[in-house]
Amino acid sequence: MDQTVCCYRHPDRETGIRCTRCDKPICPECMVNASVGFHCKDCVSQQGGTHVQARTIAGGSIAADPFLFTKILIGLNVLVFVLELAIGDRLALDLGLYAKCSHGPGTPTFGCGVADGEWYRVLTSAFVHNQPSPVHLLFNMLSLWWIGAPLEQRLGRARYLALYFVSALGSSAAVLAIAPGSLTIGASGAIFGLFGATAVYMRRMRYDMRPVVALLVLNLVFSFTWANVSWQGHLGGLVTGTIVAIGMLYAPRNRRDLVQWGTCAAMLVVSLAVSAIAVAQVTS
Template identity: 65%
Template sequence: MDQPVCCYRHPDRETGIRCTRCERPICPACMVSASVGFQCPDCVAQANQSAHHTSQPRTVTGGRVGTGDPFLITKILIAVNVALWLVELAVGGSGAGTVSDHYGLYAVCGHDTFGHQVCGGAADGQWYRVITSAFLHERTNPLHIGFNMLTLWWIGAPLEQRIGRAHYLALYFVSALGASAAVLLLAPDALTIGASGAIFGLFGATAVYMRRARYDMRPILILLGLNILFSFTWSGVSWQAHVGGLVAGTLVAIGMLYAPRERRSAVQWGSAAAVLLASVAIIGVAVAQVTS
């Protein structure tokens, strides 16, 4: 005599109905009407979870849209820059006693009266300067930090919302590192500070995004052209940092925004890592040239 078939959730209830997805026996209390037949509660819950996962909004880079403030990283970057500028004001000093001199970017080598080589900055192993310099501004020139922070907000905030926090943060720091690499390679003896190198990386990324989205690129190209012209014609501006940041940010953005769907994550983070490593290599070569 055959054993009675009972519901998988209620072993004391015989049934002749099975779930159309997993084929487990289900009693009337466990039947959930589907487009074809009935499904068990577990299969329905699994299907709902899958549908919720696939319907979650995504950024243009494929990441999940973060909860909370969509401009959080940009606001944090602005807050850090402003806070450090206030520290510079509070510390004050002159010459080698300023915060900029201790944490700004440069690499020099010379010889003392005994003929011994004496190096300073990145040439003396102070590698932290390649990043710290990107968060410092002229303490006696409020326009320097004011203009940079306004530009960071205008360009950075919309970009952060579109590509997501993690990609945006990686883009910003790799652009800053690319800017430092260009400075050390082309003008190592000039003390360089400011967030503009990283911001030029955001300019480049915005242009790549607009190209991919097939937007009218004339506004961003005109704005970028004016800033490049400003870089080469205004005294005291590091065009080396601007060009380095622009190239690094553009390359990272191409990898992030044009990565094929089937290998998206690997291409995105691989391209960012490649630009980062290239920047580090250039920094190493530049410092080696100064110390040789």
């Protein structure tokens, strides 16, 4: 049974509207128009006027193009894929996630791996996809647009980018820790982080979570049952993105920046530490 939400100033009035700045429930009498949504009278009085700068639910700035960075991420992935078609498998081997390559009779001598100092792979691998077929890229980019664009709008650009890249690092850490012997590529680990963040957002806003939970379960089943799919990367990205989103969306207002960026920094350190330990074990 859903809990009844009432205006914070008028407990006898039910409402489905919340202040876009502090998230308090407000009735029509307590709404003050903002450039995006409505603000409560407390937020307006704190700013000393009838208009305050609109913010996302996570405290980010409202951008003129709320989907710009999602478009840029998609463009970068497409650009790398075009380069793959032009250069061939060499690019995927040089940029993909690999702990340590093998050298010896009959073995490839491409690149080396993270164990040989190529730490850029923990991020560049998230921009490489299978070729020549565009199916892998197409599926990931559609998911990035459907899931990522709304999150960028709701979190703000800086927080969205932090979520994406920290999720990608968490995905790489899980792969290095669990399956260090396989070459892993694709943006799906970071996208699973966005899935987790979407679930946290819907919980935070008290929306019906059944659609996103069903979609997430289907993707997890796909990850564990299909061949050549890195369930390790998907799970690592999901866990990392979920934790980062909890820090961003449930941070207390008076310490919002500290909690949000502290959570991102903590998960960044954990991801790199797990990666370093995994690589050290492979080297030894």
